Amino acid sequence: MPSSARIPVLILTGYLGAGKTTVLNRFLAASGARIGVIINDFGDVNVDAALVAGQVDEPVSVAGGCLCCISDPEQLDDAFKKLTRPDLRLDAIVIEGSGVAEPPALLRLVMDSRVPKIRFGGLIEVVDAAHIPQAEAAGWDLEQHVRAAAVVLLTKTDLVTDPGARNSLEARIQRANPHAMIIEAPHGNFDPALFVDASDDDELEFGQLALWNPGETLGESQADHDHARHHHVHHQSVTVEHEGPVDPVALSEFALDPPETVYRVKAIVDVVTASGARRFAVHSVAGYVTVDAMARAQEEPAASSLVAIGLELDHADLQARLEAFCLPSTTPPASASQLRRLTRFRT
Numbered sequence: 248m249p250s251s252a253r254i255p256v257l258i259l260t261g262y263l264g265a266g267k268t269t270v271l272n273r274f275l276a277a278s279g280a281r282i283g284v285i286i287n288d289f290g291d292v293n294v295d296a297a298l299v300a301g302q303v304d305e306p307v308s309v310a311g312g313c314l315c316c317i318s319d320p321e322q323l324d325d326a327f328k329k330l331t332r333p334d335l336r337l338d339a340i341v342i343e344g345s346g347v348a349e350p351p352a353l354l355r356l357v358m359d360s361r362v363p364k365i366r367f368g369g370l371i372e373v374v375d376a377a378h379i380p381q382a383e384a385a386g387w388d389l390e391q392h393v394r395a396a397a398v399v400l401l402t403k404t405d406l407v408t409d410p411g412a413r414n415s416l417e418a419r420i421q422r423a424n425p426h427a428m429i430i431e432a433p434h435g436n437f438d439p440a441l442f443v444d445a446s447d448d449d450e451l452e453f454g455q456l457a458l459w460n461p462g463e464t465l466g467e468s469q470a471d472h473d474h475a476r477h478h479h480v481h482h483q484s485v486t487v488e489h490e491g492p493v494d495p496v497a498l499s500e501f502a503l504d505p506p507e508t509v510y511r512v513k514a515i516v517d518v519v520t521a522s523g524a525r526r527f528a529v530h531s532v533a534g535y536v537t538v539d540a541m542a543r544a545q546e547e548p549a550a551s552s553l554v555a556i557g558l559e560l561d562h563a564d565l566q567a568r569l570e571a572f573c574l575p576s577t578t579p580p581a582s583a584s585q586l587r588r589l590t591r592f593r594t
């Protein structure tokens with residue numbers, strides 16, 4: 248991981264019992280990444296949190312990562328500080344909101360965090376497709392909850408027998424948030440690679456305390472079956488490697504407003520400036536952009552690498568769009584205002 252890289256923070260919210268912990272366990276078990284988990288307990292009885300109650304002072308090891316428990320959102324920055332410790336070498340942090348936390352409030356806390364080593368990695372709203380009327384009768388507001396989401400994971404779709412109810416749920420979600428990706432995730436079964444990159448180093452030193460209990464999750468055959476039926480849950484990516492710089496204006500526009508099928512963009516790019524080439528790491532998750540400056544040796548030839556990740560991508564079109572940012576090495580320097588179009592996302 249380059250030293251300037253920040254750890255993406257994913258927010259996982261959803262109504263009580265919607266399937267958040269099931270989804271989280273899937274992340275821990277199947278992503279191949281080292282995940283830090285923050286459980287926002289708010290005093291609720293939460294089975295998984297109970298395993299590590301009182302562990303806010305020191306992250307506790309779990310299979311595939313480690314875990315901090317907080318009981319108050321004000322403790323969030325403390326948990327971030329602990330989980331961004333270099334020795335933990337985490338690839339991502341997931342916050343599991345309590346069923347009562349409102350997504351926009353959690354989103355604000357992450358965006359306003361003063362911990363420099365994190366960046367927002369997207370908000371995932373878990374929606375129990377089989378029990379919407381019950382949740383609404385208890386005061387839960389579907390529209391409000393999906394509005395801030397980059398992705399809506401539909402759980403318990405195995406229990407929905409009426410296709411009409413299922414279609415009208417999707418239509419409601421789409422009306423409330425036309426940009427949200429809606430993904431079926433029965434039993435938390437979805438492709439975590441859409442959200443996090445697997446660690447290069449897959450040797451896990453953690454794991455004394457497994458959050459993931461294989462006995463409680465899907466058997467392989469059921470998982471295979473669901474994957475076959477919901478083929479669209481697999482992530483796809485398009486990569487462009489270019490021996491030269493990129494156009495900072497075109498890249499910033501793409502990062503801000505990627506095609507709907509693209510969930511995230513990651514790019515390490517060189518930009519030619521009046522004072523020589525500069526290198527930036529650019530991340531975009533559902534249109535939230537972060538840019539970090541990276542070190543580069545001046546004598547190094549310009550090089551850029553761009554990756555778009557999402558579902559059901561139009562590969563040829565995306566490839567052409569990414570290639571359109573690539574400029575020849577002999578390109579004249581970007582003006583200060585052109586460069587600022589990209590660097591304004593530095594935080």
Ligand SMILES: Nc1nc2c(ncn2[C@@H]2O[C@H](COP(=O)(O)OP(=O)(O)OP(=O)(O)O)[C@@H](O)[C@H]2O)c(=O)[nH]1
Nearest residue numbers: 263264265266267268269346402403404433434435
């Ligand atoms: N049939 C079915 N059951 C599911 C599915 N996803 C989760 N469950 C079950 O629903 C129950 C609640 O799931 P959890 O993952 O604990 O939900 P949660 O949102 O973390 O719950 P709280 O932490 O209490 O808010 C568990 O018994 C799960 O096994 C699904 O897709 N289908």
